[in-house]
Amino acid sequence: MSMPEPLRANILVAGDSLAAWMGALAFSRWRPELAVAVAPYHGEDSPIADPVVIARPEFRKLMAQLGLTEADLVSECDGTFLLATRHAGWTGEAAVFHQALGTFGAPANGAAFHHYYQQMRAAGQAPSYGTFSLATSMALAGKFIHPAANPRALESAFDYRIAIDAAKLRDLAKHRALAAGVTQFSTKVMGTAWSDGRIRHLLLDGEQSAEVDFYLDCTGTARGLTGAAGWTGIQALPYRRETGSVETGDGNLSLATVTASPDRWTRELALRTRRVTETFSCLEDGLAHFGYLAVPWRGNCVALGRAACDLPALHAPAFSLLTRELGLLGALLPADPATARVEAREYNRRALTAFGHMRDAQALFEAASARTQGKPSPDLSDNLARKIEQFTSRGRLVMYDDEILSDSEWIACLLGLGFTPECVSPLAMAASVDAVCDNYLRFAKRIRQAVERMPDQQTYIQHMLAEYAKETGPDAV
Amino acid sequence: MMKDGRLKRIIIAGGGTAGWMTAAGLSRLIRPLGLDIILVESKQIGTVGVGEATLPHMRFFNQSLGLDERELMAFTHATFKLGIEFRDWGRIGDAYIHPFGDYGEDHDGIAFHHIWQHLHAQGRARRIDDWSVPVVMSERGRFAFPAADTDDLLSTYSYAYQLDAGRYAQFLRRFSEARGVSRIEGRIVDVGRTGETGDIAHLKLESGALLEGDLFIDCTGFRALLIGEQMGAQFLDWSNVLPCDRAFAVACESVEPSVAYTRATARTAGWQWRIPLQHRIGNGHVFCSHFMSDDEAAGILMGSLEGAPRGEPRLLKFKAGQRDRQWIRNCVAVGLSSGFLEPLESTSIYLIQAAITALVDGFPTGAVDARDVEEFNRVMDLEYERVRDFLVLHYHATEREDSEFWNHVRTMPIPDSLAYKMELFRERGVVATYKDGLFLHPSWIAVYLGQRMMPRRIDPRVAGLGEDVLARFAGMKGDISSCVDAQQSHDQVIAGYCPSPERSLSG
Ligand SMILES: Cc1cc2nc3c(=O)[nH]c(=O)nc-3n(C[C@H](O)[C@H](O)[C@H](O)COP(=O)(O)OP(=O)(O)OC[C@H]3O[C@@H](n4cnc5c(N)ncnc54)[C@H](O)[C@@H]3O)c2cc1C
Secondary structure (H helix, E strand, O other): OOOOOOOOOOOEEEEEOOHHHHHHHHHHOOOOOOOEEEEOOOOOOOOOOEEEEEOOOOOOHHHHHHHOOOOHHHHHHHEEOOOOOEEEOEEOOOOEEEEOOEEEOOOOOOOOOOHHHHHHHHHHOOOOHHEEEOOOHHHHEEEEEOOOOOOOOOOOOOOOEEEEHHHHHHHHHHHEEEEEEEOOOOEEEEEEEEEEEEEEEEEEEEEEEEEOOOEEEEHHHHHOOOOOEEEEEEOOEEEEEEEEEEEOOOOOOOOEEEEEEOOOHHHHHHEEEEEEEEEEEEEEOOOOOOEEEEEEEEEEEOEEEHOOOEOOOOOOHHHHHHHHHHHHHHHOOOOHHHHHHHHHHHHHHHHHHHHHHHHHHHHHHHHHHHHHHOOOOOOHHHHHHHHHHHHHHOOOOOOOOOOOHHHHHHHHHHHHOOOOOOOHHHHHHHHHHHHHHHHHHHHHHHHHHHHHOEEEEHHHHHHHHHHHEEEEEEEEO | OOEEEEOOEEEEEOOHHHHHHHHHHHHOOHHHOOOEEEEOOOOOOOOOOOOOOOOOOOHHHHHHOOOHHHHHHHHHOOOEEEEEEEEEOOOOOHHHHHHHOOOOOOOOEEEEHHHHHHHHHHOOOOHHHHHHHHHHHOOEEEEEEEOOOOHHHHEEOOOOEEEOOOHHHHHHHHHHHHHOEEEEOOOEEEEEEOOOOOOOEEEEEOOOOOEEEEEEEEOOOOOOOOHHHHOOOOOEEEOOOOOOOOOEEEEEEEOOOOOOOOEEEOOOOEEEEEEEOOOOEEEEEEOOOOOOOOHHHHHHHOOOOOOOOOOOEEEEEOOOEOOOOOOOOOEEEOHHOEEOOOOHOOOOOHHHHHHHHHHHHHHOOOOHHHEEEEEEHHHHHHHHHHHHHHHHHHHOOOOOOEEEEEHHHHOOOOOOHHHHHHHHHHHHHOOOOOOOOOOOOOHHHHHHHHHOOOEEEEEEEHHHHHHHHHHHHHHHHHHHHHHOOOOOOOHHHHHHHHHOOOOOOOO
């Protein structure tokens, strides 16, 4: 009996994950002339690893390329606009701070606001750092508007993330991808035949095989196509995740909270129709599986999402990295995968840089927490060690190529975690402390007044949904 | 010297562009903390006396000092600069302008130069230059200030100046002295060090006077009197990739309406600059002494001047490279003392500015902190390396085979960092960019394409663009053209905005 003909396409996406369907949708939009197919992987444990994903501003560009809109995310994926995260307990029970996008205070005389804030603090006149951030103040009040276009308006000085129900986003991406002509194979991928650094074909269930030009490994931690070769583990405590969810019709949609204790942390945030709580508790004697693929694009196969990099969940890294990966892949799309050596090399360089940044963002919290508990600090990358050293010496923030967190987030986290500068910029020293306090307290008052005038997010979203319903009609997905 | 552990006195050694920019920057930003700033310079020694072309960043430096642009431009006989024209670099007969602005606009994540290449292949677009507002302005002798509204075509560029650097230093001297900087005339003949720390304690002048200080800024030019001779910073010689080591400079009379760009014409063993100011044109011939004699180089320069020379050509000798450390103990190098990368892309004044910014950022209020020193050196190393790569690109990306010099630079080994960038562009049209790099995407694209490095492959998504999108891009050229045609001439703008008393424009 002869073997059946291999299934053919141009691009085959392995997995049923969010990364898989986002990848498939992306390719169907980027290269509508190509045949894109998606096949499930036999060993994929749970295609939806995160109940909620958080899209950073960088996602907007990609979103436009995928033909998705914010209204889609809010309407179809239970999305909400997330303005700030309240962190508590990382360095002691009472230690609270806010991580938010957009400016905190305003620079003066060439010095960034946090230098002046240190002076206010020394003078005993500093309310919390977040008081000077429009995004934080809006978040605490549960308000939302889109940032103003006029850069001179106070209301332009912030940005936001979008919290999205991951399963619903996966479904939406799948629906759109299938509508755009992506084929779904029902047979599962069972194995991979590599030779000379390239995938020759995939083995499918029922003695079938598939042979295509380009493969995406979106099989999550199973890493079904790429395997364990080149997986670089990182030192981090493993966590067990417990997820809870309660229906909600109201409550603050704009703020997420993260509460940490020595052996666990809990994040709570609101989707449009429910609040989701996730608790990550440390497994002291477990085996850390976190890490990344040293070569995420190898030959004719790119690993996306958790298959490429799996990090602790504090900064919701999975979707930020997927966004970055797809952005890079779009910019480096190979015309012919057989000759894409430089594309792969550049992709790997930049993807690895992004993995490192995301890892550093988490390690900062671990280092701060270890410090307060008198435990040895985890190994820090040179980049993070320099970032901490330069910030604590004189409040200088070192930013590297291709960072993911914004500078204001880094500063808020560094200050909030107790990495206090020993001295401030000389540029900030020239002004009198009274004038500094006076000036910035007035600034904070303007923020409060602006926030008072804003609608709460519930109302804002209702409005948005009404408009969306008018545009799309009752049957739209 | 330091009182109560606080830094009290800064000595700036040298009064060239670097010295006075540093004095101005520190007097505006740091002196309010109650510091004394003293600048010592020697008329007898003089300054390097060249450096007329600048980059847009200089405007931000001037703005941070609160300088009045019109006054500054009139005083320095300045013209506007929208870019640099490179002639004969890729091949003899080629010309392109490296503009201070964007080309076209990206579409759905597709870089514009890929769309242009597609249109070009279809015969619907000739030069990418036609999609750059500042290039078209330069070519047509026009000028307008950039718009703030990002939807406006005129928001897609920036500008710099072409100015008399000697007068810029004078202007900054006036500014600095008005803010309490003391200037001392005198020649430094010796340097006193503190035994236990190795810090510089004082400078000894020819008059016998001792100048004590807490922090010493070395702006002594190529001599690097403090950072090199005293503190032992080694010079990292980059002449293996930037072999030009001499220049003749001479000014000549203006002969035609001034243009808002600098010109760099490749010659047999180097290149020649042409920098139009309001009252004269600055010219210079940069060459490699290994491949050309001084006499021949001077002859080429003098034989190609457009107007009557204003004096004899002056020879300057230099070597490309940087100090391995630019800040050591209480001594910081700013300007030529820290390194020099030849003037092809007008980067020296920018590097002075970058050093001042980094210095202010880590300015010691008490004893020097090793962490500040380390960061300063790291940042400045990055700046130098990235400028170096961009400069080397101009020489290496050539098809010229008409002289030993061009054969040498075309085939020489280049830094890995540049080889990587070039391969990425040549193969796939992607510009590798870095956050801390001075030159952004359009600059690299200008030189790559201007020197005939057409990517082998482009973004495959371009092939799927609809005719409506392609037609819109093709039509953008006309929009730019009519927008520029409506502008005033560069000379008209200068005449109305910042005429210098010595102005002798013909337009
Ligand atoms: C050929 C050429 C062309 C250039 N073109 C450009 C350009 O177009 N754009 C650009 O940005 N840059 C250009 N540059 C670089 C630019 O000229 C310099 O970066 C700039 O002038 C700064 O020089 P400086 O102040 O460091 O040194 P200098 O101008 O040499 O000043 C040194 C100072 O130190 C003093 N000094 C030295 N020794 C002693 C001593 N023993 N005692 C007391 N005082 C002392 C001198 O009197 C002088 O005041 C060019 C350079 C060269 C060589």
